[in-house]
Amino acid sequence: MPANLLDEPEIESEHKEYHWTLNFGPQHPATHTTLRLVLELDGERIVKATPDIGYLHSGFEKLGEHLNFNQYVTIVDRKNYISPPMNEVAWHNAVEKLLDIELTRRCQYIRVIIGELSRISDHLLCVGAAALDLGAFTAFLFCFNQRELINDVYEEMSGYRFHPGYTRVGGVLHDFNDRVITKVRAVIASLPKALLDTEKLVYRNKIFLNRTRGIGILTRDDALSLCSTGPIARASGVIYDLRKDEPYLAYPDFDFQVPYATEGDCYARFQVRLEEIYQSLKIVEQAIENLPSGPVNVPIAEKFPVPDKGTTYNSMEGLIQHFELIMPNRGMESPVNEVYAAIESPNGELGYYLVSDGSQTAWRTRTRPPSFINFQVFPHVIKDHLIADIGAILGSLNIIAAELDR
Amino acid sequence: MTEAATTDVDPHAGTLEALTKVLGGATLETVRFRDNLRVFLKSDQLLPALVALKSELAFQLIEIGGIDYLAYPGRASGSSRFEVHYVLLNQDSHERLILKVGVEESRPSLPSVVAHWIGADWMEREIFDMFGISFEGHPDLRRILMPEEFTAFPLRKDYPLRGRGERHNFPRLTRDES
Numbered sequence A: 001m002p003a004n005l006l007d008e009p010e011i012e013s014e015h016k017e018y019h020w021t022l023n024f025g026p027q028h029p030a031t032h033t034t035l036r037l038v039l040e041l042d043g044e045r046i047v048k049a050t051p052d053i054g055y056l057h058s059g060f061e062k063l064g065e066h067l068n069f070n071q072y073v074t075i076v077d078r079k080n081y082i083s084p085p086m087n088e089v090a091w092h093n094a095v096e097k098l099l100d101i102e103l104t105r106r107c108q109y110i111r112v113i114i115g116e117l118s119r120i121s122d123h124l125l126c127v128g129a130a131a132l133d134l135g136a137f138t139a140f141l142f143c144f145n146q147r148e149l150i151n152d153v154y155e156e157m158s159g160y161r162f163h164p165g166y167t168r169v170g171g172v173l174h175d176f177n178d179r180v181i182t183k184v185r186a187v188i189a190s191l192p193k194a195l196l197d198t199e200k201l202v203y204r205n206k207i208f209l210n211r212t213r214g215i216g217i218l219t220r221d222d223a224l225s226l227c228s229t230g231p232i233a234r235a236s237g238v239i240y241d242l243r244k245d246e247p248y249l250a251y252p253d254f255d256f257q258v259p260y261a262t263e264g265d266c267y268a269r270f271q272v273r274l275e276e277i278y279q280s281l282k283i284v285e286q287a288i289e290n291l292p293s294g295p296v297n298v299p300i301a302e303k304f305p306v307p308d309k310g311t312t313y314n315s316m317e318g319l320i321q322h323f324e325l326i327m328p329n330r331g332m333e334s335p336v337n338e339v340y341a342a343i344e345s346p347n348g349e350l351g352y353y354l355v356s357d358g359s360q361t362a363w364r365t366r367t368r369p370p371s372f373i374n375f376q377v378f379p380h381v382i383k384d385h386l387i388a389d390i391g392a393i394l395g396s397l398n399i400i401a402a403e404l405d406r
Numbered sequence B: 001m002t003e004a005a006t007t008d009v010d011p012h013a014g015t016l017e018a019l020t021k022v023l024g025g026a027t028l029e030t031v032r033f034r035d036n037l038r039v040f041l042k043s044d045q046l047l048p049a050l051v052a053l054k055s056e057l058a059f060q061l062i063e064i065g066g067i068d069y070l071a072y073p074g075r076a077s078g079s080s081r082f083e084v085h086y087v088l089l090n091q092d093s094h095e096r097l098i099l100k101v102g103v104e105e106s107r108p109s110l111p112s113v114v115a116h117w118i119g120a121d122w123m124e125r126e127i128f129d130m131f132g133i134s135f136e137g138h139p140d141l142r143r144i145l146m147p148e149e150f151t152a153f154p155l156r157k158d159y160p161l162r163g164r165g166e167r168h169n170f171p172r173l174t175r176d177e178s
Helices: A073-077 A084-099 A105-133 A137-158 A178-203 A206-212 A220-225 A230-234 A266-289 A309-314 A316-326 A370-374 A377-381 A388-397 A401-405 B013-022 B043-055 B120-131
Strands: A020-024 A036-042 A045-052 A338-345 A348-356 A362-368 B029-033 B036-041 B059-068 B082-090 B095-103 B109-111 B134-136
Touching (some): A045 A377, A084 A348, A105 A137, A105 A388, A137 A178, A178 A206, A206 A266, A206 A388, A220 A230, A230 A348, A309 A316, A338 B036, A348 A370, A348 B082, A362 B059, A370 A401, A370 B120, B013 B036, B013 B043, B043 B059, B043 B095, B043 B109, B120 B134
Parallel strands (some): B036 B095
Antiparallel strands (some): A020 A036, A036 A045, A348 A362, B082 B095
8 A cells, every 4th residue: 555545556567457446535425424435446346445535624522622611512412413413422521520520310311312213313314314215205304304393402402402511521511491391202203204204215225225225235354343333333233232231321310222133234224223313212202201300410510510500690609610611721620540431422432531630621531433344344244245335334324424434 | 439239230240250350350540421431451461352252252453453542630640641542342241341452652662462353553653653652462563544755653641732833844845756
């Protein structure tokens, strides 16, 4: 491999003289986001695919070293922008593990609800957009319609539709009110029918089946060797879900299953994702019906949460706490230590390796981005497939370029 | 900094014992914090430890990341500037283990683990890209996120947040030259 992709001569040796090179992306409708593939082709058969990533690199990890624990939530939102609340939950999960904060029950439930809603939203986009690429336009519309309802929940709870920036150290921005709960119930009420419609259009669509079954097979051993996690690994028989196996937040309270498949092809990955939507819906239903009452943030005496407006303006403790957290030379203290904490994001294990130097700004915020690690699967499974299969395989891996490049 | 294990039964005891045996019996330097267990290794111990953990104890690699400890508070003088961590997971016992390896600034190099986990490929490339730590035996060690023309290592602590003007000085191709 030469040092620079641009230097690679098209014909390297004699036996390759029929191979030609095709540049796929970075701007291509089938990639959905900004990623580039350099394909070596024998006719229409792909001999070798070399992903060239970094087009969306924005230095998110470097920014994490300059923003405090609460400010950085706006940046993590933009990593996987398909399911922002899940990133927030993952980030503050790591921060709270570092600071040893025990969340209130209500906050744990709220974080489970927003996390599972974002998982539904992520899987809906993945399946819908893949169906769009593979000749089932209507399924895409059903899925996007549901995503709108989930965005309505985000809007109602935080004021923002796409990047809510909703969690805070030790709690959330605003408590759930009745209007938010009504919106969540609206999602629960309309989702099963939309899913049924989508399933009919996908599972009984001859074109979709022919283009996904037996395509891009990832074996169990390869999935382990490639460090892949989440639905991609579970579709290959690696049955590991952090919600079940290393429970965090309030997940032990809920009754749900971990869907898996053993085929490892694109179809299995879509199946696992669609089934996970049902399981997430079950969790959201249970959580919203049993939402505990009581405070949502940890007490301000613990010096971590940002007090709400009422407390800030009407009580001395709240005012002092707000001042302490907002002024740049003050703020919370953290142990001079480091911690790795991970959660199950829609695409796999989303972990943070957080190093703290004692201030409220991290020393290092290493992200374990599931898209980055899962994308390594692509060059392995695309071998000997046709160009048309790129869309199916990319769609089933659900690569989010902002998370891929950070 | 070191905290005693909170539970009576140490879930890591078996692993630590096996790891100590593989590495020749010397006591391993470990740190426990919250539910994390960090094991500090020398760079020549890394590969034997990882191979043993994979083949004998069924651990899988989850992630690799680098950290720059330049002027980190409380850092002992003489300790290496960089550290690379390997997060491993045993999917049967749900045990997690973090291996940490120090990397000297004068010789920023570690053995590559791509031969054992293909998934380490891009993660090692990212560390090379961001910190300038090279991995011996890596099949294709190139920059991954930054462009090839880039000369600095952006996640090092002595690299400023706003860069050194590289972004404005990239070579540009005009339409006539292309």
